[in-house]
Amino acid sequence: MTTIAAPTPDRRVSLLGGLQNTFTLTWRSVLKIRTNMEDLLGLSLQPITFLLLFTYVLGGAIVHGSTHTYLQYELPGLLVMTVVFATLGTGLMLNQDITSGVFDRFRSLPIARWAPLAGAVLGDMVRYLISVAVTIAFGMILGFRVTTNPAAAVLGVLLLLAFALAMCWVSALIGMLVKTAQGVQAFGFIAFFPLVFGSNLLAPTATMPGWLQAFVKVNPMTVLTDAERGLFTGGSVAVPAVRSLLWALGIFVVFAPLAVRVYRRKT
Amino acid sequence: MRYDLTTGNAIEATGLVKRFGKTTALGGVDLVARQGRVLGVLGPNGAGKTTAVRILATLLRPDDGQASVCGYDVVRDAHQVRQLIGLTGQYASMDEGLSGTNNLIMIGRLLGIGRAQARARAAELLARFDLTDAAGRPVKTYSGGMRRRLDLAASLVGQPRVLYLDEPTTGLDPRSRTDVWGMIRELVADGVTVLLTTQYLDEADQLAHDIVVIDHGRVVATGTPDELKARIGGRVLQVSPADPAQMVEVSALLGTLTMAEVTTDDETGVATAPVTDGTLVPGIFREFDDRGIELAEFTLRKASLDEVFFALTGHGADDEENGSRELQESKL
Numbered sequence: 205m206t207t208i209a210a211p212t213p214d215r216r217v218s219l220l221g222g223l224q225n226t227f228t229l230t231w232r233s234v235l236k237i238r239t240n241m242e243d244l245l246g247l248s249l250q251p252i253t254f255l256l257l258f259t260y261v262l263g264g265a266i267v268h269g270s271t272h273t274y275l276q277y278e279l280p281g282l283l284v285m286t287v288v289f290a291t292l293g294t295g296l297m298l299n300q301d302i303t304s305g306v307f308d309r310f311r312s313l314p315i316a317r318w319a320p321l322a323g324a325v326l327g328d329m330v331r332y333l334i335s336v337a338v339t340i341a342f343g344m345i346l347g348f349r350v351t352t353n354p355a356a357a358v359l360g361v362l363l364l365l366a367f368a369l370a371m372c373w374v375s376a377l378i379g380m381l382v383k384t385a386q387g388v389q390a391f392g393f394i395a396f397f398p399l400v401f402g403s404n405l406l407a408p409t410a411t412m413p414g415w416l417q418a419f420v421k422v423n424p425m426t427v428l429t430d431a432e433r434g435l436f437t438g439g440s441v442a443v444p445a446v447r448s449l450l451w452a453l454g455i456f457v458v459f460a461p462l463a464v465r466v467y468r469r470k471t
Numbered sequence: 472m473r474y475d476l477t478t479g480n481a482i483e484a485t486g487l488v489k490r491f492g493k494t495t496a497l498g499g500v501d502l503v504a505r506q507g508r509v510l511g512v513l514g515p516n517g518a519g520k521t522t523a524v525r526i527l528a529t530l531l532r533p534d535d536g537q538a539s540v541c542g543y544d545v546v547r548d549a550h551q552v553r554q555l556i557g558l559t560g561q562y563a564s565m566d567e568g569l570s571g572t573n574n575l576i577m578i579g580r581l582l583g584i585g586r587a588q589a590r591a592r593a594a595e596l597l598a599r600f601d602l603t604d605a606a607g608r609p610v611k612t613y614s615g616g617m618r619r620r621l622d623l624a625a626s627l628v629g630q631p632r633v634l635y636l637d638e639p640t641t642g643l644d645p646r647s648r649t650d651v652w653g654m655i656r657e658l659v660a661d662g663v664t665v666l667l668t669t670q671y672l673d674e675a676d677q678l679a680h681d682i683v684v685i686d687h688g689r690v691v692a693t694g695t696p697d698e699l700k701a702r703i704g705g706r707v708l709q710v711s712p713a714d715p716a717q718m719v720e721v722s723a724l725l726g727t728l729t730m731a732e733v734t735t736d737d738e739t740g741v742a743t744a745p746v747t748d749g750t751l752v753p754g755i756f757r758e759f760d761d762r763g764i765e766l767a768e769f770t771l772r773k774a775s776l777d778e779v780f781f782a783l784t785g786h787g788a789d790d791e792e793n794g795s796r797e798l799q800e801s802k803l
Contacts, residue, residue: 213543213551221583228580236568239609305564309625312528312563314553315581 214314222316226323229310233297233327237334243293247331251286251339258282258406259346266407272347279343280360280432281405284425286335287368288400292392294328294372295379299388302380321467325372332368336361351437360435363448367428370452373459380466405429424451479542481506481633481664482527486536489522496522498688499536504633504681509655509665511679511696513672513780519688520668521561524635527666528558540633557626560637564622567611571602571621574610575628582629596624600654615642623654633664640674652677672776682776686784699783700774706749707778710759711741711768718742721764728755734781740767745774745782 217225237243263274301307301324310320340348340357350357375392382388402416403425409417420426428448434441482504489497497519504510514520525531527538529549537544543551565574572593579589597606600620605613613621619639626634636655640648655678659665669675675682676696684692684699692699708729712721718735722742726733728751729744736743746752752771759766 213554216550224583225581228577231580232566232569232573232577235573236566240568304567305561306566308530309558309563309565309578310581311530312553312556312558313578313581313629314550 217314217316222319225315225319226326229320229323230326233324234330237327237331243331244334247290247335248338250289251282251335252342254282254285255279255339255342255346262406275343275346275348276351276437277433278406279339279348280436281403281429282343283336283339283360283364283432284367284403284405284429285400286339287332287364288371288396288425290332290335291328291368291372291375292389292396293331293375294324295375295377295382295388295392296385297328298324298376298379299382299385303384317468318464321376321464325369325376328372329365329369332365333361336364352435356435356441359445360432363428363431363435363445367424367448367452370454370456370459373456373463377459377463377466380463399423399425403429424448424455427451479506480504482510482538482540482666484523484527484536484538487523487526487533487538488535489519489526489531489533495688497526497533500685500688500690502683502690502693504664504666506664507659507662508680509659509667509678511675511682512666512668512685513675513682513776514668514685515670515784518685520685521637522688523685524637524666524668528556528563528635529553530563554629555632557629557631557634559619559622559626559635559639565610565618565625568609570607570609571597571613571624572606574621575625578625578628584628592628596627600624616644616647619643619647619651623651627658631663633666634658636665636667638669639667641670648674672780676776684780684783692779692783696776699776699779702779702782705774706746706771707743707774708746708752708755709741709743709768709770709772710766711739713765713767715740717764721759724758724762724764725755728758732782734778743778745778746771 258278259271259275263271263278267274267277298307298321301320307320311317374395375388378391378395379388382391403420403423405425409420409426412420427444428451430439430444431441431448433439434444480503482502484500484502487497487500488495500519500523502510502512502523512520512523522531526533527540527545529545529552532546537546539545539548540552541555543555545552566577569577572590575593575596576589579592580586584592594603594606597603600623602617602620602624605617610618610621619642623636623639626636639655640651643651652674655665655667665678667675667678679696682692682694682696682699683690692702694702697705708725710721710725712718718737718740722733722735725742725744729746731744731746733742733744735741749771756769759769
């Protein structure tokens, strides 16, 4: 049996210590993705289903017979959709951790208070990356081509991840405010559906009624979709990309502190 | 150091109050756990045990009153307190999706232990709790007993000075229960202070040096197990008529003679009453004889904590417990 060490306890966690805690918890999240086949399967099948459905159901109608033209048009939008819906997983996992008592274990340990949240969010970046990769790869099998250049496409992926990093705090907030996993799903979809579909992600804005166009034009999903189209298939990039980043920053600045506050108040 | 390792109190709480909306979970609770001893916290579910422990473990802030662990305030110095405590049971659980090994490595790493050392410590604890064979399997495949042991292992990764054990043997078979008791005694021998909540009074009787009985958010009794037993006379007279039809008569007579409240168990046909004055016992025996009531059993014995609990709270320890245990089990 080991003897009991009796050092004088530290007063607080250093920033470095907090980052170390965060990386440990990121490792945990990534490990969970690797061991949870259902999650991996869901992450991959969802974008594949979306791609098949939207391309072949809507494609012909929207671009009059040419599914390939539509695929080129919709894929950047589908990337946005996939990533935004994937952020719901962050809220779900946080909710699960809270209801199962895993978060209480973390809170009873001498670690940085923000580390469990930051670890969960960072770990989820891997999930987002997987869904983005599957979307692009399967899109390419269907005939999608990057018509700009690889560097621009990489920038496009990075922009998506930056945006997801902001959106997942919205999801985290929902995950902590709502009692059950079903609740997280329901509220998440109520919040995200109008945002995702009330945009130019699947169809051009021109045919929409004026009031809807007004919403679609300010919707951050539209801005991000414009930037992604610019980066993957050509068009203006600078303005929508900067506006996307500003949106991401705005969402982060509002929702991350809110989520941290709710998390702390749970003590 | 803020406190004396040999004589100090490891846990001190005074006037703890906690309300959830309109319900008062704790209505001013005082408790003390002596360094290197086991404090048993007894009480039915909903009594406030969990709330009290959650406050002492820095998971909840009290609305009023204060508490300290090894001299550190649980609110102001929460970070220091967290470096001293270990937590098990319903207060904190394991990650179902990770293996036993990875759960323990994660906790070790979070406590600032190096990678290789954390792995070694995990292996050592898994071996000690007889979990080596299941080490690589996800926790969701573990049985109830394995979970309890892993839970206990997890709380020991950081070599805590104060350990909170929440019903550590609930749902365990008798052998595993004895094993867990042995492990707790080992820890105490090493100087760890243990706060133990339990529904099993014999467990408190076996392990606890001191006992706090909580009911409806208030402390209804404190003392050593022997002191508590002594409070209701310390002894109990157990009488059973040879003819079950005479049960009513026997229990009425027993009540008159002992001047105490009689509990009867219709299944076993036994009437029990606390006895404060042992010299009355021969007279009671003669009285039954004089009335020609033939007895199958007439026993004077030390009171069990069950009887103490009943006398203190007016209800048994597990009256309100069944519903919640079902819930717990359905969660597993």
